[in-house]
Amino acid sequence: MHLLEPRPQPSQLMRWTAPLIAIVATLLVGSGLFLALGKDPLQSFKVFFVEPLTSSYGWSELLIKACPLILIAQGLAIGFKARIYNIGAEGQLIVGALAGGGIAIQFGDSGAAWVLPAMVLAGALGGALWGAIPALLKTRFNAEETLTTLMLAYVASFLLSYMVNGPWRDPEGMNFPQSVMFADGALFPILLEGSRVNGSVFITLFAVLGFWLFNAKSFLAYQLEVGGQAPAAARYAGFSAQRTVWFSLVLSGLTAGLAGVGEVAGPVGQLNLNISPGYGFAAIIVAYLGRLHALGIVLAGALMALIYLGGEAAQVALQLPAAITGIFQGMLLFFLLGADAFIDNRLRRRK
Amino acid sequence: MSQTPPRLTLTGISKRYPSVVANDGVSLSVAPGEIHAILGENGAGKSTLMKIIYGAVKADAGEIRWNGQPVTIANPAQARKLGIGMVFQHFSLFETLTVVENIALALDAPFDPAALALRVREVSERYGLPLDPHRLVHSLSVGERQRVEIVRCLLQDPKLLILDEPTSVLTPQAVQKLFDTLRRLASEGVSIVYISHKLHEIQTLCDSATILRGGKVTGEAIPRDETPASLARMMIGRELPVCEAPPYSGPSRPVLEIRQLSQRSDDPFGTSLTDVSLTVNAGEIVGIAGISGNGQAELLAALSGEAPSGKTTVWLDGEAIGHLHPGRRRARGLAFVPEERLGRGAVPSQSLAHNALLTGHRHGGMRRFGLVSYARARQFAQDCIARFDVRCGGPLAAARSLSGGNLQKFIVGREIMLSPKAMIVAQPTWGVDVGAAAFLRQTLLDLSRSGVAILVISEELEELFEISDRIAVLAQGRLSAAVPKAEADAESVGLQMAGLFNAEASHASA
Numbered sequence: 001m002h003l004l005e006p007r008p009q010p011s012q013l014m015r016w017t018a019p020l021i022a023i024v025a026t027l028l029v030g031s032g033l034f035l036a037l038g039k040d041p042l043q044s045f046k047v048f049f050v051e052p053l054t055s056s057y058g059w060s061e062l063l064i065k066a067c068p069l070i071l072i073a074q075g076l077a078i079g080f081k082a083r084i085y086n087i088g089a090e091g092q093l094i095v096g097a098l099a100g101g102g103i104a105i106q107f108g109d110s111g112a113a114w115v116l117p118a119m120v121l122a123g124a125l126g127g128a129l130w131g132a133i134p135a136l137l138k139t140r141f142n143a144e145e146t147l148t149t150l151m152l153a154y155v156a157s158f159l160l161s162y163m164v165n166g167p168w169r170d171p172e173g174m175n176f177p178q179s180v181m182f183a184d185g186a187l188f189p190i191l192l193e194g195s196r197v198n199g200s201v202f203i204t205l206f207a208v209l210g211f212w213l214f215n216a217k218s219f220l221a222y223q224l225e226v227g228g229q230a231p232a233a234a235r236y237a238g239f240s241a242q243r244t245v246w247f248s249l250v251l252s253g254l255t256a257g258l259a260g261v262g263e264v265a266g267p268v269g270q271l272n273l274n275i276s277p278g279y280g281f282a283a284i285i286v287a288y289l290g291r292l293h294a295l296g297i298v299l300a301g302a303l304m305a306l307i308y309l310g311g312e313a314a315q316v317a318l319q320l321p322a323a324i325t326g327i328f329q330g331m332l333l334f335f336l337l338g339a340d341a342f343i344d345n346r347l348r349r350r351k
Numbered sequence: 352m353s354q355t356p357p358r359l360t361l362t363g364i365s366k367r368y369p370s371v372v373a374n375d376g377v378s379l380s381v382a383p384g385e386i387h388a389i390l391g392e393n394g395a396g397k398s399t400l401m402k403i404i405y406g407a408v409k410a411d412a413g414e415i416r417w418n419g420q421p422v423t424i425a426n427p428a429q430a431r432k433l434g435i436g437m438v439f440q441h442f443s444l445f446e447t448l449t450v451v452e453n454i455a456l457a458l459d460a461p462f463d464p465a466a467l468a469l470r471v472r473e474v475s476e477r478y479g480l481p482l483d484p485h486r487l488v489h490s491l492s493v494g495e496r497q498r499v500e501i502v503r504c505l506l507q508d509p510k511l512l513i514l515d516e517p518t519s520v521l522t523p524q525a526v527q528k529l530f531d532t533l534r535r536l537a538s539e540g541v542s543i544v545y546i547s548h549k550l551h552e553i554q555t556l557c558d559s560a561t562i563l564r565g566g567k568v569t570g571e572a573i574p575r576d577e578t579p580a581s582l583a584r585m586m587i588g589r590e591l592p593v594c595e596a597p598p599y600s601g602p603s604r605p606v607l608e609i610r611q612l613s614q615r616s617d618d619p620f621g622t623s624l625t626d627v628s629l630t631v632n633a634g635e636i637v638g639i640a641g642i643s644g645n646g647q648a649e650l651l652a653a654l655s656g657e658a659p660s661g662k663t664t665v666w667l668d669g670e671a672i673g674h675l676h677p678g679r680r681r682a683r684g685l686a687f688v689p690e691e692r693l694g695r696g697a698v699p700s701q702s703l704a705h706n707a708l709l710t711g712h713r714h715g716g717m718r719r720f721g722l723v724s725y726a727r728a729r730q731f732a733q734d735c736i737a738r739f740d741v742r743c744g745g746p747l748a749a750a751r752s753l754s755g756g757n758l759q760k761f762i763v764g765r766e767i768m769l770s771p772k773a774m775i776v777a778q779p780t781w782g783v784d785v786g787a788a789a790f791l792r793q794t795l796l797d798l799s800r801s802g803v804a805i806l807v808i809s810e811e812l813e814e815l816f817e818i819s820d821r822i823a824v825l826a827q828g829r830l831s832a833a834v835p836k837a838e839a840d841a842e843s844v845g846l847q848m849a850g851l852f853n854a855e856a857s858h859a860s861a
Binding site: 008009010217218219220222226229230232233235236237238239240 | 655656657676677678679680681687689691694695696697698699700701705708709710712718721722723749752
């Protein structure tokens, strides 16, 4: 039995309603989940999705969680359009954080004005380097980037673990696996008194504008898209497939590295094992939920940030396990992929 | 004879798809032992009608009678049980299996491998289709592969055999052999339905013909009593258009040269090129005949730059470009129309304006400082649509929404608008309707007479004889010398297509 048949034209309507369908389906199944756990679904949703936004502090927390997600997803979306699947942004984030954090640890106490800019630069380069390794492996040995990027994410996480347990461990940290707290000169300045919102939001802001323009106007973005949609047409036109690989992986590594610096020189303030609650992986969902579009990603990033906040609130107020955040993220991606099948297909009408 | 009911009768068959009516009240009748032609252009509804008979598609309305009895044919297995066999235009064979293994895969009943191999040999020899049952399919020529498909049908003792455009991949000599086989089958009482758009074949082979246009029957005829012109009128509703090839009066100089190009194929089932040399001069069209799979894909890739070769193997206007990548060659004035329109010549999901950028981005200010002017790309697409009569929903229509002929007009038009010095065109009218095909041929002729060097690679011999000034043959990766059209004839070209010029060449050198 074939339930689906291809549409004559892909549906543009479905392209943009699929995320909404996925959100509704996630909420419905989420209700069932809350019921099964013996919680009142309406009350739970209120805790999860409404209460975090009832205070200005909640909104500021939303902003600092959305920013890294949006920043990473912008970079990933460029590659995804070209069918280069970097799923190891988490690793690039960590290496970016290590590179930036290293400068903070070595030179933070100097108080020099160049420390923070140097950290940003080092973070971008570190992330880009971690993205360049899979690019080299793919262009030289045709190694699948989905595997190499993911495996390098684990390498990065062990590297971080080694650094904070070894060379960069805080000597007065009572043997906790963490570095010293960064000096003030090595932190982004706080923008709103009483919140954790800091100067790194401007990086995300510029990135959104930059990626929006890049997608809308640049010839390179057009080439990347052709390479993803019709590789033979790209070869025919003489667009370099190698350049596409390098550009996609280095750029998405770079944005992830910047996000890493934003975390350690922002809300976290040091290097430790919890610098990212899986932003690099969640950003994959954000990129697709936002339809790989610069502005769509902003909305999707805000929703994903809300799921993080709601998950924390649910742990406190409803005594739910921390896994609840991952479950909601997973359901969202699952239903999105399901709904996306209806962009190119439709239900077969019964005769 | 009047007592025998027709083998197959269709009455009022209709089939409607969401956007098109494929068959509209089609009726026809085929007697035992009759060779019946279904004549029509691409998109006339021939294939849908055949799929309905073969049970692959279900008709919305109408009746099918088999030997006088009404039947419903729910699926191909049931059609085979009734005695209906079909040879498709595109083969469905596994290259890594042997002939007999491929045949066994299609059988509905259990079998004994040794006995089957024996029967394959017996049937193939009886009908003049010699086949070694134990050879691997990838080592067979296209003609031999078609034999496998035919023998596969014959093993089931069909009473009706359907052949869909069977000669499009055959040399003229192989076509004659196929016709002998079909006549022999008919003399034994097998009915044959022969789908084609080639008028002379139908006149040579078929007893009767049903002509389709736009899903409707527009005529029934005894092909021998008709002229090609009268058949064409029934098929396309007007006279068959003729191309004009005026002599070229401008200065002649070599523009595109291939010098001793040898290239190993990356594809394990591909054909390596051996010592290919050819010169195409300004103002002329050189045609390369031959059956696909004889190095065509490899030659095209070497010329376009998708598979760069040695520097001095390809020359454009006196410059060695064999080592350059496609973009560099395009920048130097080489244009290229690939065989595959959707997916190579155009990005299927993108608009015509975006597809104008694909190769046109160097022209008309479409790209400046790394930024794209989509307004200029739209204008370019609009100009191309107007100048080359592309029927479509405008510059924003997706490439895949166009018919094959109109998309080809767009791609050829786009490449011409880049003002090339030399243009390479593969299968210019493959799957294109007669009207668009004539337009495309005339367009190429006009372009060449404006001083452009054109190389056409085609499987359609008639087409090459119509537009080429000189003709060469590519067989087994070797290219024969290009001879002026007046000195070439279908007979000798056909022999060369079968690879026989090797023997002649070695005689000559001995």
